[in-house]
Amino acid sequence: MSEIVSEEENRGLILLSVHRSSLSLTLHEIKRSMAPQLIGCFLVFLLYGSVSGKECTNTPNELSSHTVRAQLMSTEKQSWKAHALSDYHLNPTDESAWMELGRREALNKEVGIEEFDWLMLYRSMKGFGGVEVITRQRGEDLLSEVSLHDVRLDPDSMYGRAQQTNLEYLLLLDVDRLVWSFRKQAGLSAPGEPYGGWERPDMEIRGHFVGHYMSASAQMWASTHNRTLYEKMSSLIDALYECQKKTGTGYLSAFPPEFFDRFEAIKSVWAPYYTIHKIMAGLLDQHILAGSAKALQMVVWMADYFGNRVKNVIQKYSIERHWSSLNEETGGMNDVLYRLYSVTKDPKHLVLAHLFDKPCFLGLLAVQADSLSGFHSNTHIPVVVGAQMRYEITGDPIYKEIGAFFMDVVNSSHSYATGGTSVSEFWSDPKRLADTLGTENEESCTTYNMLKVCRNLFRWTKEMAYADYYERAILNGVLSIQRGKEPGVMIYMLPLGRGHSKARSYHGWGTKFDSFWCCYGTGIESFSKLGDSIYFEEKRTTPSLYVLQYVSSSFIWRSAGIELKQKTKPVNSFDPNLQVSITISTNEEISFL
Template sequence: MWASTHNDSLKKKMSALVANLSICQEKIGTGYLSAFPSEFFDRLEATKYVWAPYYTTHKILAGLLDQHSIAENPQALKMVTWMVDYFYNRVQNVITKFSISRHYQSLNEETGGMNDVLYKLYSITGDPRHLLLAHLFDKPCFLGLLAVKANDIAHFHANTHIPVIVGSQMRYEVTGDPLYKEIGTLFMDLVNSSHTYATGGTSVNEFWSDPKRMADTLESTDNEESCTTYNMLKVSRHLFTWTKKVSYADYYERALTNGVLSIQRGTEPGVMIYMLPQGRGVSKAKTYFGWGTKFDSFWCCYGTGIESFSKLGDSIYFEEQGENPTLYIIQYISSLFNWKSGQIILNQTVVPPASWDPFLRVSFTFSPAKKTGALSTLNFRLPTRMHKNGEKGILNNETLTLPGPGNFLSITRKWNAGDKLSLQLPLTLRAEAIKDDRTKYASIQAILYGPYLLAGHTTGDWNIKTAANASIADWITPIPASYNIHLFYFSQAFANSTFVLTNSNQSLAVKKVPEPGTDSALGATFRVIQGKSSTKFTTLTDAIGKSVMLEPFDHPGMQVIHQGIELPLTVVGSSLWWTIFCFCCGTGIGWTKRNHIFRIQKP
């Protein structure tokens, strides 16, 4: 986050944290640094139960190394090398006293990205001990399978082994050994072809299932551990830097959008989720862990989740150095970027996507960092999923010829102040079958709108019945923009409590206001529909005194009706609308002979 913002407050906190951790390390006096005692490693090396001390050690090492590499804090590098000296001696002692097999046996717990951070450290220090220790955290029982191209990752613990892949990718980048480039590429292909949900995430109950048997995993709510998505983004990032393939950038977009942004509860920082359930009729709140809390929960996925939200600006822009500076724009996220090599400042603005506008609209404005801009090339990703149907690129009122989907729009020029590029990229509805090759599960499909995975809500039949060869657009209708501003709940304050009108099993009742994000909150939400005889309104204030109909949010296409005096309100389907039943909007709540009058509030 500091690398993107250079915020002074963050800088002070970072420096203070490093300084105080250094005091702790000096106090211990061995190079060891952790919140738990070194005795945990004694138990690990004796192959006794202890939960993943190297996982936490990796987090400390990685954070300190970033403080050196990004924030240029020399104290942090001294701390890292002292810590690594300590663990180098521990590992050597295990190998000498027992065997190298005992060392690898002790790694049958989550070790995080120990090999990754050690290869990075070696690239800075050149110390051969750091390289050797990195090799000793490459798990041969896993990497060996991939080295011989075995499609056999089933039943491995996903988040133990994805970081090992990330480390092996760093091994290729640091040593140039092509085997580890092949391993990273094969691994991504295996996961994407056989073990990935439509979100881009992977794992069930933290493990990989049998290949192309993903339908079975929907019986559990513990799908897609959040940490696995965090680490798969790293795998795809490395692959993109090696190949510049749009498919890897597409994966990053899918996983970031559906698998990362979805793990925080709305706009509540610190309320995160461990698992992301994928089955139908399930809720994030009803997984094994459910939603965490701001101050009392700190699972492993809290650490990676918080980090993910601190680096949302990561992997938008990639630079290729050379005589002609080249920049790849692979994610469309509103951002400001000072590209020093190209001597220009890019301002990217993305119009939030909506169902009523079938295009992703992105605009770029440019400001030369110097009076005379340098010649440079910008490459803009055209997603593989994009259909050639209305795509458009306009540079300073000139319409550009776009290459096909899965390519980059490449523009080389001297960028001037006032230059503007606009992109209009189609967002189309499509269905994707689950990764399961059994014919009886062929009908289990995800529905996406561009890169966005759609979630369905129903209180009835979960099966969508379509005509043979029907287009998906024939049975899914975009919701108009006006629907969003017509969603409300109906409330009344009484005796220090607030009560709302709630729909439950098509029966209406007044209950205490529910917690946001719960099933009850859905039941308390209604869409106010303009009555046929009423003049048009755009806000609820405009609707006061006019005739309206009420549609329960959780029963789309149905209507609230009044059955008569002394009879309760109920909800009926459109086929039972004997007459169009209207209510009169008022500013209070009460009864009249024929109408209910509510004070209406926006949820």
């Protein structure tokens, strides 16, 4: 364990003599003027200078691993802890080159939209003038999500049983225990006892699971309309509202604001924005899926608080200082803020979302440079999901290209046959995965987020390759993490090594009340929304329906005025035929409500 901090890799990329201050090429011009094999190297040079390691992330420092962070929080060996934290953060990210790429015109010249760039945004935050936000509507060719309220899983199917097991777990958890640390932080009375594991009062990541619980319960309620669950999640929202109201600033968390002081000072802290993302996403899901106006008010208040924090860092120091802080994991902050903007249409939320894009990572993908090896997987997949949401909001095609290239690289070079990715939470050498097979493969968090990336790409392109990937990944990487019908017993990683088992992996099976790993949070979400990617609708003059998965289920297709029932016979190895039957009824009064 004393070797926890790896030596930074140096590559000595001395490629071109370029003064950053005189750089005025647009990204589009760079891509047109350079040979494809040089583009990636050119941007690496621009971002990192003449000698480069992975300054864009806190890897290869193993403290980016949630497993190691949890060990540090629990250890009594203070000398090991001090050594591990002594070289916590790499050099600050040099973001000036990306900022100075200048204003880019959208590639679609017919639309004629001009996206404001990072330099303009910086000037705006400094008070040098406003930023005009221009967006365009998504094209009709994109497939639309169908509402979870309109899909019901067959309770006798594998999917239906997994959903029911998860529902029982959500109902088993106690609201007072979930919000215990939130109440303590707000100075309120906290009855009962806190939960253990990663939700313990001394864990820096405490509160993350509560955010996941809000998302999962909203998704599960939409999927089942279970009244008891609705009452439980409403009680949870009320309790958190009292905590936020008591604080009086918009801040809502189970840990103190001092964690963000450390984050902004580039000091050791366990990913506070990662947890805030979960809380904000949970509140937003409660509004969108369960109609909670109070939850929307809360998440907007949180966005105001953190927007002011980010603005203060930029004004007091520089925007580069803010980019440097993003070397610590921030989850999907950009994604939830883009989603929030889609609800509020408040330009402040769009600006803040841009500030949580990680340009030093997305920039490499934008010029199609494959540099994933060594990155912490689940730190960066949510950033790509956020970039995809940026495309949906702004229509900027480069963010569509980023998602497609990223998916291609992961699927071709960093994925197992199961569809999963990562080893011990990281991407390793591309196309050399056979050497990594053991107990710490395919972190289920990464599968959860890769499914989002893939799902978006299918909606945009309708390509069956994405549908095939989605089916393979959800069957192997999601349905596999529950232990039978035992509520609250799940795994962290999916062992793929010969002779290894889930029970004898490093983490083993989790427990109901004393685990709450990151993969417990994504797990309860995954099992709550199993019906969200079976059907997709194409909303044209004559609507069309796409069936992405053969899963026994019912769907009310409201725009067509029909109910569709799909029955899929379980697959057996001795039967080469997949048997699916679909029945359609045209009763316009049908409803699951």
